[in-house]
Amino acid sequence: MPDRLSRRAFGGLAVALALGGCARRWPKGANGEEQRLNFYNWDTYTGETTLADFQAATGVEVNMSHYANNDELFARLRAGNPGYDVIVPSNEFVTRLQISGMLSPLDHARIPNRANLAPEFVNVAYDPGRRWSMPYTWLALGIGYRKSRVDGVPDSWKWVLDSDRYSGRIGLLAEGDDLIRLGARYLGHSVNAVTPAVMEEVTQLLIRQKRHVKLFHHDEGQDLLAAGEIDLVVEYNGDIAQVIAEDDDLAFVVPREGTLFNSDCLCVPAGAPRPDNAHRFINFLLDAKVGAEITRTIRYPTPNAAALALMPEEYRANPAIFPSGPAMARSEYGRFQSIAHIRAVEEAITRVMAA
Incomplete structure (x- = not known):
């Protein structure tokens, strides 16, 4: 396993570094495109040999750079694509990027490995x-906890959003939209029914709880938990x-009220300079063996049914990876x-942080 860093924890690198080698003369492949690809991704979110394996299979060298959150990705592309070929936005941002004209439609004929996806x-x-x-x-968002320091299983969002029982020992996400939606779910509302009244109710809940929260983290919570x-x-x-x-003193639970799901997705941004290489890369990542190698490294749930079939029982039966x-x-x-x-949401979270 690589150094333990969340997919959201590492900040974006400078574009000049991210798209490094712009002055280099690149040979062209049979498809007429330069034998390179610029991949904009979360940190530690590929297998240990994924990029090298793609280059060995195709001759295309992948230059990967990182962003810390979807907002950073969106801001980078809003002024025009600086040269990225494949990006990995979360589900809501797929919609937001698409309606903003910032994605190119995919050619399914060039992605035959889409047949490996689970039906859902x-x-x-x-x-x-x-x-x-x-x-x-x-x-899936949930509560990670240290069993020896917590009395029972924290099976409600109340433990972290509406209680002083573990005051000063709680970490909450800094991502405002997720936090507001979890609060809405705790209060009995759909995560997609956050009306102004519900948002105000959640904002007041978070303001009251803030004095019991040690920190609002940028998705490095697993390291803070592991470090005690x-x-x-x-x-x-x-x-x-x-x-x-x-x-093994650590555990994970999805609270009984339910939670917020996310899915990170492979997309080709509008203006991608090497669209054929982009499709070849996406198809490669959806290969069963490649997907399994990625999954063994990052330990996130995979939507790739063919890759899942290659994974050991220890992974497929892991209740933290696949809560039920x-x-x-x-x-x-x-x-x-x-x-x-x-x-x-931004205004609400600003009020919480300033309280």
Whole structure:
């Protein structure tokens, strides 16, 4: 396993470095494109040999750079694509990028490995027919905790959002939209029914709880938990699964009220300079053996059924990676609502942080 860093934890590199080698003369392949590809991705979110294996198979060298969150990705592309060929936005941002004219439609004929996808990922609400994206991973937010420091299983969002019981030992996500939606779910609302009244209710809840929260983290919660800096943390299942593999005093639970699902997706941004290489790369990542090698490294749930079949039982039966039970049935994918909603979330979180 690589150094333990969340897929969201590492900041973006400078574009000049990210798209390094721009002055270099690159040979062209049989498709007429330069034998390179610029991949804009979360950190530590490929297998250990994925990029080298693609180059060995195709002759195309992959230059990968990183961003810390979807907002950074969106901001980078808003002024025009600086040269990226493949990006990995989360489901809501697939919608937002698409309606903003910032994605190119996919040519399914050039992605035959899409046949490896599990049926539930073939046609999704945020991208009907998969016209703009192919799924890379899926994620569920929950509570990671240290069993020896917590009395019982924290099976409700109340433990971290509405209680002083573990004051000063709680870590919450800094990503405002996720936090607001989890608060709405705790209060009995759909994560996609955050009206102004619900948002105000959640904002007041978070303001009251803030004095009991040690920190709002940028998705490095698994490391803070492993280091003993906090005892309960809102985090993604794959991140907590990484640290559970090294410390059996740690555990993960999806609270009984249900949670927020996410899915990170492979897309070709508008203006990609090497669209054929981009399709070849996406198809490569959806290969069964390649997908399994990625999954063994990052330990996130895979939507690739053919890759899943190659994984050991230790992975397929891991309750942190694949949580189950009634709480999962109450969980939802978030939907992009509107720019006005995003601004309202930003204002709400600013109030929480300033309180």
